Amino acid sequence: MREFSAEYLRRTREGMWVDSREALSALGLDEREQVLDVGCGTGELSRVLDAETPDDCSVIGCDADLDLLTTASEYVPVVAGDALRLPVSDGSFDLVVCQALLINLPEPSAAVAEFSRVSSDLIAAIEPDNGAVTVESTVDAESALADRARRAYLDGVNTNVALGAATRDAFEAADVEVVATARYDHDRSVTPPYDESALRSAKRKASGEGLADDRETLLAGALTPDEYDDLRSAWREMGRTVVDQIGDRTYRRTETVPFHVTVGRVDA
Known part of the structure; x- marks a missing residue:
């Protein structure tokens, strides 16, 4: 699995759900009691889950990277663990969720199967389709070059970083029934004043x-x-x-990354 720095994860994930959380509606967050965020990184999604669930709901972040967990622990309780061998007991959470995790795994269905082991109700994966990213820029050459570099990167990476809507296949391979899907387009814009x-x-x-x-x-x-x-x-x-x-102060750029939210129900 690829490793990411805390700075990289904050930069790529911050603001992810600021404009809309409608795509998370199928997770039934207002009814949750125990939520596990697997591959939580620096805790950006964990913070959203904690804000959207009831006050008495326990949201736990889980990641194999102890440095990233140090940051995530500022927002929610955390536990160190591998997505394929979660350090929690069977059925101990009523929602297990991940964001941009399965794209980094050689066998996404193996992680989905492990999620279903520790969930008593729902599992969800929020995965990007990096093959469908678009870039609009005031620099004429940037869009075409970004696409060229992206295609070459996708051809060389050893996991399916364009998983997106195909996350459904990983759920089905793990014998998890898909009950809902939604697409969420995340825009990252650069405009003056520049940070x-x-x-x-x-x-x-x-x-x-x-x-x-x-x-x-x-x-x-x-x-x-x-x-x-x-x-x-x-x-x-x-x-x-x-x-x-x-x-x-004339540069403007918008990158749109489509994310697909796949929700499955665990057999009782």
Whole structure:
């Protein structure tokens, strides 16, 4: 399973449910008593679950990364554990949920089966379709380059990071009945005034640092070293234009990531 820093998870997950929580309606959060957030990371979803459940409901965050749990523990009680071997007893939660976890596992259905072991009622997975991400930008080249880099990354990564609606297949493979699905489009926008995250991202584009970090994955697919070098050169040129537009306060960018919420019921 890939590892992520606390800063990365905060940056990618913060604001996830600020504009709407309608896609979580099938989880029946107002009726829950015991909720387990598996792969909770730094606790962004845990905070939402804690806010949307009754005051006497216990929301527990679970992650294998102790450093991430340190941050999550500021919001909810936490427990260290692997998604495939949860350190809790059978049927001890009435909702087990994860967000952007199954896309990082080689066998998502194995985790779903483990979720169903520890749930007495519902399990839910909120998984992105990274193959359907769209980017709109005031920098003409950015959308096409982002798509090109994304396709190469998807070709080289060793898990299904475009799981999305296919999460249903993982539930069915684990013999869990799917009772509801919903799609939620999460928009991440960059507009003036620019925060530190936007400025840091622009600098990474201009230096090509982001693509360099993913070089091994990008080259694991069909992308050749020469094609990678061409992509990185074009990416850096695009990044310099981003930096220029930020300096002029004219840069705007919206990335839309579709998430699919899949809910299953555990047989009594």
